[in-house]
Amino acid sequence: xxxxxxxxxxxxxxxxxxxxxxxxxxxxxxxxxxxxxxxxxxxxxxxxxxxxxxxxxxxxxxxxxxxxxxxxxxxxxxxxxxxxxxxxxxxxxxxxxxxxxxxxxxxxxxxxxxxxxxxxxxxxxxxxxxxxxxxxxxxxxxxxxxxxxxxxxxxxxxxxxxx
Ligand SMILES: CC(C)(COP(=O)(O)OP(=O)(O)OC[C@H]1O[C@@H](n2cnc3c(N)ncnc32)[C@H](O)[C@@H]1OP(=O)(O)O)[C@@H](O)C(=O)NCCC(=O)NCCS
Numbered sequence: 001x002x003x004x005x006x007x008x009x010x011x012x013x014x015x016x017x018x019x020x021x022x023x024x025x026x027x028x029x030x031x032x033x034x035x036x037x038x039x040x041x042x043x044x045x046x047x048x049x050x051x052x053x054x055x056x057x058x059x060x061x062x063x064x065x066x067x068x069x070x071x072x073x074x075x076x077x078x079x080x081x082x083x084x085x086x087x088x089x090x091x092x093x094x095x096x097x098x099x100x101x102x103x104x105x106x107x108x109x110x111x112x113x114x115x116x117x118x119x120x121x122x123x124x125x126x127x128x129x130x131x132x133x134x135x136x137x138x139x140x141x142x143x144x145x146x147x148x149x150x151x152x153x154x155x156x157x158x159x160x161x162x163x
Contacts, residue, residue, distance in 0.1 A: 007099055009106050012049040012059040012071065019068035020048045020061065020087075027089040031126045035151035045087075048073070052086070058110055062090070062099045069094035074107040077120055083111035085121040088130065100133050112163050119163055122146065122156040134159045 012020070021038055024045060028034045036042075044051040048071070052059040057075030061068045070090040077084045085107055090100045108119055121139070123130050131141070142158040 006065045007062060007097060009060055009062045009102055012061045014047055014049050016061045016068055017046050017048045020071045021045050023071055023089050023091055024087060026091060033152060034126065037151055041150055060103060060106055062103055064094045070099050070103060072103040072107050074111050081115060081117040082120050083116040085119060101137060104137055108163055116163050118160060120158065120160045122158055125155045125157055131157065
């Protein structure tokens with residue numbers, strides 16, 4: 001693993017929205033069949049920080065040598081004590097430096113400072129690298145899956161970790 005020397009994580013602002021959109025577009029476009037329609041299906045990315053704050057959650061970005069290269073957000077789940085991770089994405093050139101794991105850790109810590117006793121998430125079945133990441137961090141894949149009626153014809157796995 002390359003050393004994570006010049007990486008940093010900070011709370012996102014809406015000024016990061018353009019970078020976050022580019023990150024999601026780049027990451028998701030690598031998967032056959034995955035369609036990225038920001039206006040139609042992910043308008044919240046245009047207000048990356050404010051959208052999650054308005055839900056009582058938080059959003060972060062990671063920088064590598066001063067450039068925004070990754071993002072994550074977390075909000076309360078509908079189940080008491082559970083928080084949900086959203087949109088963890090790391091640009092290909094910034095991967096395997098510990099940035100994804102560090103972002104998950106940041107979100108877990110922030111959720112614990114609130115009322116979280118567990119973290120949950122949904123992950124596209126095609127995003128196999130993320131499954132390896134979550135499992136390396138102690139997340140367990142639940143038996144349930146869900147299908148989204150979206151352009152990408154997404155089926156997602158459910159992951160959960162006790163905090
Ligand atoms: C999944 C993703 C966020 C991982 O980001 P990352 O910064 O490269 O992850 P890290 O460097 O923190 O990896 C931590 C550990 O996760 C596991 N891991 C991460 N990527 C992996 C891969 N491609 N293959 C196998 N294991 C992997 C490893 O155990 C790794 O530790 P190691 O590098 O010491 O072996 C990144 O690949 C990505 O953005 N993928 C596309 C979008 C996506 O799937 N998002 C998730 C949506 S739910």
